[in-house]
Amino acid sequence: MRLALVVCVLVSQHQVAAADDGVSRHLFYGELLGKAGEYGVGYELALSPRLALGAAGSFAVVRDQQLATFAPYLHLTLLAHHTHALFAELGAVVTHSKVPSPVSSWDGMTATGGGGFASIGYQHATRHLVMRATGSAIVGEGGIGPAVGFTIGIRP
Amino acid sequence: MKAALLALVAGCVDVANTGTAWEDLSAITGELAPEHGPDPAPLAAPTTLRVATFNVHFADDVDNLAAQIRASTYLARADVLFVQEIRRYHSEPVSRVERLATALGMTWVYAPAHTVDNGGVHGVAILSRYPLVAAQVRQLPYFDQPNPEQRIALRADVVLDGAPLHVVDVHLDTRLAPSDRIRQLDPALQDVGDRMVIGGDLNTLPWTWVDGAVPLTGTEAVVGQDQATIVDDFFAGNGFARAIASDVVTTRAPIFSMRLDDLYARELAVTTGDVEHVDGSDHWPVWFDLRR
Numbered sequence: 001m002r003l004a005l006v007v008c009v010l011v012s013q014h015q016v017a018a019a020d021d022g023v024s025r026h027l028f029y030g031e032l033l034g035k036a037g038e039y040g041v042g043y044e045l046a047l048s049p050r051l052a053l054g055a056a057g058s059f060a061v062v063r064d065q066q067l068a069t070f071a072p073y074l075h076l077t078l079l080a081h082h083t084h085a086l087f088a089e090l091g092a093v094v095t096h097s098k099v100p101s102p103v104s105s106w107d108g109m110t111a112t113g114g115g116g117f118a119s120i121g122y123q124h125a126t127r128h129l130v131m132r133a134t135g136s137a138i139v140g141e142g143g144i145g146p147a148v149g150f151t152i153g154i155r156p
Numbered sequence: 157m158k159a160a161l162l163a164l165v166a167g168c169v170d171v172a173n174t175g176t177a178w179e180d181l182s183a184i185t186g187e188l189a190p191e192h193g194p195d196p197a198p199l200a201a202p203t204t205l206r207v208a209t210f211n212v213h214f215a216d217d218v219d220n221l222a223a224q225i226r227a228s229t230y231l232a233r234a235d236v237l238f239v240q241e242i243r244r245y246h247s248e249p250v251s252r253v254e255r256l257a258t259a260l261g262m263t264w265v266y267a268p269a270h271t272v273d274n275g276g277v278h279g280v281a282i283l284s285r286y287p288l289v290a291a292q293v294r295q296l297p298y299f300d301q302p303n304p305e306q307r308i309a310l311r312a313d314v315v316l317d318g319a320p321l322h323v324v325d326v327h328l329d330t331r332l333a334p335s336d337r338i339r340q341l342d343p344a345l346q347d348v349g350d351r352m353v354i355g356g357d358l359n360t361l362p363w364t365w366v367d368g369a370v371p372l373t374g375t376e377a378v379v380g381q382d383q384a385t386i387v388d389d390f391f392a393g394n395g396f397a398r399a400i401a402s403d404v405v406t407t408r409a410p411i412f413s414m415r416l417d418d419l420y421a422r423e424l425a426v427t428t429g430d431v432e433h434v435d436g437s438d439h440w441p442v443w444f445d446l447r448r
Contacts, residue, residue: 033370033372035374037372037374037375038366038372038375062333062364062365062366062372063332063333063334063335063336063364063365064333064335064336065333065334065335065364067364067372067375069375069378093374093378094378095375095378095379096379097375097379097381099334099335099381099386100335101335101338102335102336102338102339102342103338103339103342105342105345105393105394106338106342106389106390106393106394107393109334109381109385109386109389111379111380111381112379113378113379113380113381114378115377115378117374136374138373138374138377138378139377140377140378140379140380141377141378141379141380142362142376142377142378142379142380142381142382143377143380144377145363145373145374145375145376145377145378146373146374147373147374
């Protein structure tokens with residue numbers, strides 16, 4: 001209870017700070033090979049200068065295989081200096097895969113899985129433009145897999 | 157510019173050709189001419205037939221490879237052995253397949269898939285303690301992707317007390333997406349017969365590949381739908397039983413655990429099967445027993 005109260009106070013203080021520096025709290029982005037698979041689009045809401053809530057999603061068709069992914073997450077800025085920042089993300093991932101059959105003797109295959117991910121990354125940001133490179137460990141029903149992603153986004 | 161953009165959106169992998177029909181070995185001449193060894197000494201047909209598959213990674217040291225197989229409790233008793241990635245060089249007086257088969261007391265058929273540097277060829281073989289007849293080869297669909305290779309399937313009938321058993325040895329591409337792997341594999345099952353054994357190096361790397369170059373490792377980790385599972389499902393849908401489960405490792409690759417190789421039988425009961433840990437290659441062989 002005490003911890004929750006402290007977090008609320010910190011977040012509300014940071015919200016004031018975020019509003020004060022004139023940078024939008026909203027980030028819209030596209031990513032390549034990140035938490036949302038081959039590519040994805042996402043939205044992030046800054047709760048404070050160091051804390052944000054986000055979600056990325058995608059629908060990709062890779063050589064007939066249909067992949068739908070949704071990944072909500074928490075974004076935490078660990079270190080920041082001018083336009084540079086080191087950040088971490090922690091989140092969940094749900095993916096639905098459908099492999100349609102390319103041949104008549106088989107019906108194809110579908111599967112849905114869930115898991116989580118932890119990422120660490122570098123960000124270069126200006127007032128309106130954000131670029132990130134991220135390394136992630138994604139854990140789920142198939143074990144653990146590494147992923148390297150790239151993000152470019154705008155703060156309107 | 158427009159074409160480049162379309163290529164980028166559509167991806168860089170495509171089926172460049174859909175392969176060929178089964179061809180008799182005698183129809184193939186030149187550098188890729190197949191080999192067919194003499195019939196072995198007559199043997200009584202067994203009630204339980206053991207079939208094994210082994211990607212021998214070029215078989216540079218045939219004597220050691222033969223010694224490894226003979227020293228294995230499970231492989232030494234194999235009646236039929238599928239071999240992948242075995243080479244033949246002009247500079248060597250006897251082909252590596254012939255040396256291996258002779259050392260194991262078996263006959264053989266060998267089909268090169270393509271040429272390699274230094275005047276050699278690279279292909280697949282079927283070795284058997286029983287006569288092999290009706291040997292044929294077919295080119296499998298060719299995928300235009302980074303570092304492409306022509307892949308083939310080699311089939312033959314093993315003569316067992318008058319009732320031939322159809323066997324097919326395959327070696328598929330490495331960096332294929334699941335649907336393309338099924339596209340490449342499916343022709344190897346066609347026009348062979350119902351009672352058959354098929355196997356080899358299916359190269360079922362777990363992930364979906366983007367443009368034959370980038371594996372979606374994170375996606376596979378979340379879904380748990382690796383390519384070995386997909387290929388098993390394809391075979392099950394075609395009435396086949398497998399030798400080993402999709403999580404059994406058949407390669408020495410560091411970090412990642414992968415089942416690249418397996419065997420499947422239709423209209424024959426699989427009584428037991430496993431992977432065998434022997435030296436001599438970057439793969440481990442797989443075997444299973446079939447009740448006839």
